[in-house]
Amino acid sequence: MRFWRSFRKKKTVKTDIYIMKFKKVLLNGLWNEMPPFKLVLGLCPALAVTSSAENGLGMGMATTFVLVLSNLVISLLRKVIPDKVRIASYIVVIATLVVIVEMLMKAYFFNLSQQLGIFIPLIVVNCIILGRAEAFASRNPAPLSVVDGVSIGIGYSISLTMIGIVRETLGAGTLFGVPIFWEGFEPFAFMVKAPGAFICLGVMLGLMNAYSRWRGEHLVQLQS
Amino acid sequence: MNWFLIAISAIFVNNILLAQYLGNCPFMGVSKRLSTALGMGAAVIFVATLASVFTWIIYHYVMVPYGIEYMQTLIFILVIAALVQFVEIFLKKKSRAIYNALGIYLPLITTNCAVMGIALLNIKNENGFFEMLVFSFASAVGFSLALILFAGIRERMITTPIPIVLRGTAIALIMAGIMSLAFMGFAGMGS
Numbered sequence: 001m002r003f004w005r006s007f008r009k010k011k012t013v014k015t016d017i018y019i020m021k022f023k024k025v026l027l028n029g030l031w032n033e034m035p036p037f038k039l040v041l042g043l044c045p046a047l048a049v050t051s052s053a054e055n056g057l058g059m060g061m062a063t064t065f066v067l068v069l070s071n072l073v074i075s076l077l078r079k080v081i082p083d084k085v086r087i088a089s090y091i092v093v094i095a096t097l098v099v100i101v102e103m104l105m106k107a108y109f110f111n112l113s114q115q116l117g118i119f120i121p122l123i124v125v126n127c128i129i130l131g132r133a134e135a136f137a138s139r140n141p142a143p144l145s146v147v148d149g150v151s152i153g154i155g156y157s158i159s160l161t162m163i164g165i166v167r168e169t170l171g172a173g174t175l176f177g178v179p180i181f182w183e184g185f186e187p188f189a190f191m192v193k194a195p196g197a198f199i200c201l202g203v204m205l206g207l208m209n210a211y212s213r214w215r216g217e218h219l220v221q222l223q224s
Numbered sequence: 225m226n227w228f229l230i231a232i233s234a235i236f237v238n239n240i241l242l243a244q245y246l247g248n249c250p251f252m253g254v255s256k257r258l259s260t261a262l263g264m265g266a267a268v269i270f271v272a273t274l275a276s277v278f279t280w281i282i283y284h285y286v287m288v289p290y291g292i293e294y295m296q297t298l299i300f301i302l303v304i305a306a307l308v309q310f311v312e313i314f315l316k317k318k319s320r321a322i323y324n325a326l327g328i329y330l331p332l333i334t335t336n337c338a339v340m341g342i343a344l345l346n347i348k349n350e351n352g353f354f355e356m357l358v359f360s361f362a363s364a365v366g367f368s369l370a371l372i373l374f375a376g377i378r379e380r381m382i383t384t385p386i387p388i389v390l391r392g393t394a395i396a397l398i399m400a401g402i403m404s405l406a407f408m409g410f411a412g413m414g415s
Binding site for chain 2: 040041042043044047048087088091092095096098099102103117118121122124125126127130193194195196197198199201202203205206207209210213
C-alpha cells in the first residue's frame, strides 16, 4: 500500500511539474520573449509588411505555421542530425516548409500572397525560426517544442498585427480596410512609408520598455 | 546611361535597407562599431554579387528549362549557403588577409535577408544578365553605405544622454527612421 501511495504521489508531482513547464513555455512567447520587441529578431517582415493590419496578421500566421512545423520536425530529428551540419539541415527543413506555405498561400489567399510578395520566400531567412530551432527545438522534446512554436508564433502575430493597426489607422485612416475616422480626416501618408515603419516600431519598443520598467521587470533588451 | 540609372536608383532611391526593409537584423546587430560595419559591408558586397550571379544562372538555365520555378526558395537558399561555405574555405586557403578581415561575418551572411532578397528581386524584376550584375552590386553598395553611415551615428550616441527606456534597439530604430526620411529625399532624382 505504502509503495503505491508513494508512487502515485510521485507521479502527480511529476505531471504537475510537466504542466507547469508547458504553461511557462506557452506564456513565454506572449510577453517574456515576445518577438520582435523582447526578442529582437525578425525585424524585416515586422517593418515591411505591416503597412496594414491585414498584411501583418497574414504574415504572422504564415510565420507561425512554418515555426510550429519546423520546431516539430527539428525536435523529432534532433538525435539524428549530426552536430556539424545542423544549421544546414535546419535550413533545408525550413526552406521545404516555406515552399509549402508559398504554394498554399497562392492557392487559397492569392491577393494576400501578391501583397506580401518576396517576403513570403524570405521567411526562410527570418532569424526567429532558425533562432528557435537552435535555441529550443534542438534540445527539447517534440511536444514542448510545438508549444514553444505556437507561443512564439502567436506572440509574433500579435506584434505584427499591433504594428499594422497603428500604422494603418494613422497612415491610411482605416482599420482592416474599413474607414474609422470622420470625413475629411487627413491621414499621415508618412506612416505607411518606410520611415514611419522604423519610427513606429522604435516608439512601440520604447513604450514596452517603459511598461516593463514600471512593472519592475529587468529590461531584457538587446543592449548596445 | 541605363546602367548608371539602375545603379543610382538601387543605391539611393530604392536603398535596400532604408526603403525596401531588407537586411535589418545585421543592420541592428553589427552597426555598433564602425570597423565591424566596414567588414560586414565588404562581405555583403562580395557575397551578394556572387550569389546573384549564381542564382540568376541557375534560375534561367536549369530551373526554367525543367519547369521547377516553384523550387526557387529552396534552391536559392541552398546555393547561398553553399556559396558562403565555399567562399569561406577559399579565402582561408588563398587569402589570409581578406579572411581575417571578413571571416567572422561570412557565416552571418547566410541568414542575411538582403542577399536572398537581392537574388529574388532580380528574378521578380526580370532583369537581364547585365542589369542583374549592376543591380546586385549597387544594391549591396547601398546596404553598406547605409550600414556605415548608421554605425558612425551610433558610435556617437554612446556618449549622449538617452532616456533609459529608449536605449539600445529602440533609439536605433527611430534613428533609422530619420535616416530613411533623409533617403526619401533622393526619390525625385531618378525621374
